[in-house]
Amino acid sequence: MKLTLQVWRQRNADDAGRMARYRIDGVRPDMSFLEMMDLLNEQLNQRGEDPVAFDSDCREGVCGTCSMVINGRPHGPSRGTATCQLYMRHFSDGARITIEPWRAKAFPVIRDLVVDRSAFDRIMQAGGYVTVHSGPKPDPNALPVEPEVAELALDAATCIGCGACVAACPNGAAMLYTAAKVSHLGLLPQGQPERYQRVQSMVAQMETEGFGACRNYAECEAACPKKISISFISRMNRDFLRATLAEPVNPRGTMDSQ
Amino acid sequence: MKAVVAVTGVILFGFVLLHMLGNLKALTGKDAQGVPHIDTYGRFLRTMGEPLLPHGFALWSVRIVLLVALVLHVGMVMRLETQNRAARPIRYHHRLVLVESTVAARTMLVTGMLLLVFIVIHVLQFTTGTIQVTPIEPEQVYTNLYNAFTVWFIALFYVIAMGLLGLHLYHGVWSLFQTLGIDNPDRNRGLRLTAVMTAVILFLGFCSVPLLFVMGTMPEPPGQTAALATPPEESP
Known part of the structure; x- marks a missing residue:
């Protein structure tokens, strides 16, 4: 296969950046998208040019490191897959492919296609601690969890934190990520003690980071490689409103009525 | 902030629903004394709760609530929109391919702004009578409607505006349940259906009035010749 690639090139965070055009030959349909990028970099190396920097790690769709907007769609055209699980057979010979980094104020570009996603880590950190049993190993099933609830919590926990939700959102919002992280602990009995405090601080951090x-x-939901449902966003809104409206700011405060 | 948009949206939506039901009074004819039902209804709005409340108190309370709701609704959307624009300072070279969102969802801002312009024109035309395209006389609701909507371009303008309202509500009515955390997978179909039904019913309900007038199927107002003979009062 022969392809024409339009790739975002940016030397560092301060560089303005530009789109560069490369022609690439010898792409096989059974190559993954990242293998195609490796091939491009080999060819660039041979010509003595700088290879294109991009993020990748496990290359089997579980780590959430790869992050490319391919022809205007985060992780490319197929649903429920990360960039590493996208194969070149999804493209026709001679196709023009535009490859860009995630675009969001909270995700500044470090180099080429690599963005800094530590805003997500800070949202997670804002969630704080979870009071869990430590010490001797607890009895199995000492804490009963309904199977449906466990499955639902796992649906939320499948979030690999890749950031495609932010990249796909016309408003650059991080609601799906935050909702998945809030819901997965909020659904389980182990997450109950800090449930309402956690949703408030994580949403506050999300807004501080400058997401839309x-x-x-x-x-x-359409871009999520794990197909996480927007029903978790509704769930987070529910918890957030309950935390904000129903609970007093200082629950131990006195009434001072007289 | 989004919760404020949703709650004020509910208030405005409730008003729009009552407004449509009130409008349909224009189609129900007149009572034994020959007074159109909608004129009686218009008087009721002013005298509502009268022995207890002063004249027009209920009407003005509702107007103030609506105005506050509208200002908050628009104000919060403006703040959120500023935030959204700041969230992606560098745009994509290749336009984002939108696969899941509806046309109604993508055009919320446009339909919202056009509706705001419409509301101003509508109030100036029928409530304050500042814009007199056709004569507007106080307390003569049916006559005013007849005079306005038998003009084809006024009827067309209102039908188009109601189309925008339908689009805005098609996304808005579902979206507010999602924002307030009331939506869940069990209710989603029902809530989507609610949004479609409200959009369609409101569009048809509102449009029936100007359409029936412009098609000439509505009877002439009582004392039509007399009303036309006396020139309309000039508003200062």
Whole structure:
């Protein structure tokens, strides 16, 4: 296969960046998208040019490191897969492919296609601790969890934190990521003690990081390599409103009525 | 902030629903004394709760609530929109391919702004009578409607505006349940259906009035010749 690639090149965070065009030959349909990028970099190396920097790690769709917007769609055209699980057979011979990094204020570009996603880590950190049993090993099933609830919590926990939801959102919102992280602990009995405090601090951190606001487009769900549902966003909104409206700021405060 | 948009949206939606039901009074004819039902209804709105409340109190309370709701609704959307624009300072070279969102969802801002313009024109035309395209006389609701909507371009303008309202509500009515955390997989179909039904019913309900007038199927207002003979009062 012969392809024409339009790739975002940016030397560092301060560089303005530009789109560069490369022609690439010898691409096989059974190559993954990242293997195609490796091939491009080999050819660039041979010509003495700088290879294109991009993130990748496990290359089997579980780590959430790869992050490319391919022809205007995060992780490319196929649903429920990360960039590493996208194969070149999805493209026709002679195709033009545009490859860009995630675009969001909270995800600054470090180099070429690599962005800094530590904003996500800070949202997670804002969640704080979870009071779990430590010490001797607890009895198995000492804490009963309904199977449906466990499955639902695992659906939320499948989030690999890749950031495709932010990249796909016309508003650059991180609602699906935060909702998945809030829900997975909020659903389980182990997560109950800090449930309402956690949703408030994680949403507050999400807003501090400069992500946009949700307009319920559901584009995030379509781009998510783990197909996480926007029903978790509704769940997070429910918890957040309950935490904000129903609980007093200081529950131990006195009434001072007289 | 989004919760404020959703709650004020509910208030405005409730008003729009009552407004449509009130409008349909224009189609129900007149009572034994020959007074159109909608004129009686219009008087009721002013005198509602009268022995207890002063004249027009209920009407003005509702107007103030609506105005506050509208200002908050628009104000919060403007703040959120600023935030959204700041969230992606560098745009994509290749336009984002949108696969899941509806046309109604993508055009919320456009339909919202056009509706705001419509509301201003509508209030100036029928409530304050500042824009007198056709004569507007106080307390003569049916006559005013008849005069306005038998003009084809006024009827067309209102039908188009109601199309925008339908689009805005098609996304808005579902979206508010999602924002307020009331939506879940069990209710989603029902809530989606609610949004479609409200959009369609409101569009048809509102449009029936100007359409029936412009098609000439509505009877002339009582004392039509007399009303036309006396020139409309000039508003200062």
